[in-house]
Amino acid sequence: MTEKINESAPRPGKTVYGAALGILMLDTRFPRIHGDIGNAETWPFPVIYKVVEGATSDKVVRKGAAGLKEDFARAAKEIVAMGADGIGTTCGFLSLFQDDIAEAAGIPVASSSLMQVPWVQSTLPPDKRVGVITISKESVTPAHLEAVGVPLDTPIVGTEGGKTFTTTVLDDGSYMDFPAAQDDLVDAGRRLVAEHKNIGAVVLECTNMGPFARDVNLDLGLPVYDVVSYLTWFHGGLRPRRYKP
Helix, strand or coil: CCCCCCCCCCCCCCCCCCCCEEEEECCCCCCCCECECCCHHHCCCCEEEEECCCCCHHHHHHCCCCCCHHHHHHHHHHHHHHCCCEEEECCHHHHHHHHHHHHHHCCCEECCHHHHHHHHHCCCCCCCEEEEEECCHHHCCHHHHHCCCCCCCCCEEECCCCCCHHHHHHCCCCCCCHHHHHHHHHHHHHHHHHHCCCEEEEEECCCCCHHHHHHHHHHHCCCEECHHHHHHHHHHHHCCCCCCC
C-alpha cells in the first residue's frame, strides 16, 4: 500500500511558505496595473517577488542586459532560499539568461513569454504561424530567440512606434495612459496580421502587455498568449490541483 502523503506538513528549508512561484522583478517605478506581472492582484495564487536592483527596463531591453547576468543568478538563488519552487521574470528579453538562471537556481525557470512560441506553434494548422508583439522590435536579436527555441523567421512587430506603451515602460514613466497603450497593442496586432497573412495565434513578449491581451484577442479574433497565461500554466505543474477521490 502506498504511504499517504501528508500535505499539511510542508517541506522544511524555506523562509516563505505557501507560494510556489518566485518572480524576479526588474528595478522599475512605472505603474503596474492589474494584469501586469508585477501587480500581485493579477495572480489567482500567491507569488514571491524579488527585485534585481539596477536591472532597469532600459538596461535589459535597449542595452541587451549587459553586465546583469550575475545579478540575476544571485537573485535566483536568493528567491529559491526564500521559498520558490519555480521562477519567472518580468521581462521577455531575459530569455538571454534562461540557462544561467536555471543553473544558478537548480529549479524550473520560465524566463520569458517567448518560450510559448514553439508549443503554441504546435497547436496550429500547418499553414498558420505564431506571431509576436514585442515592446521593441529593434532590440530583439537572434540570440534572444535562439536561447528559448524560437525560430529566427518568426513574424515580429513592435510597439515602439506607438503613442505611449513602449516609452512609459522603457523610460520608467510615472503614468500609464491605459486607452493610449491599448491602442498601441491593438495597432501592433493589426500590423502583424497585415504584414503576415498566415498568423494563427499571437504571443505577447512583454510582461507588461497582459492588461491588453483580451483587446488584441477581440480585435484580431485570434488566440493571444502572454506571460500571465504562461506562468499560470507553469504554476499548474508546481502545484497540481487536488481532485476529489
